[in-house]
Amino acid sequence: MPQAELPVLAQERPLRILLVNAGEPDTMSWSGLAQPLRLAAKILGPERLHVDVRSPDKFAGDTQRHWHLVLLAADEAQSGLKPANFRAVVERCRAAPFWGGVGAGVLWLAEAGALNGVRT
Secondary structure, eight states: OOGGGGGGGGGOSSEEEEEEEOSOTTOHHHHHHHHHHHHHHHHHOTTTEEEEEEOHHHHHHOOSOOOSEEEEEEOTTSOOOOHHHHHHHHHHHHTSSEEEEEEHHHHHHHHTTTTTTOOO
């Protein structure tokens, strides 16, 4: 995704962000991602920013919701998802206009070929 396309997200009302937590809920890196976004959502209010958190299983099974930005997050200490589950998660991520990984999620997406060799 070229950075020139990112300003389009500022036009969305509400901006819907989904964090797919493939790791433990209390890890430091997860807290560093989820907590600031939750605080921003609280400050801005639900009419401007909506942040949702799901497990990979719940995310892959929910095809009715629309998110503008989806981030797959995990710590490097976490084991990867099962191949069938991971394929479903990647397909659902790709359905969002903007998506990517955080932490080990980037590595998992790259290993699966979902990033087409690009990691930014």
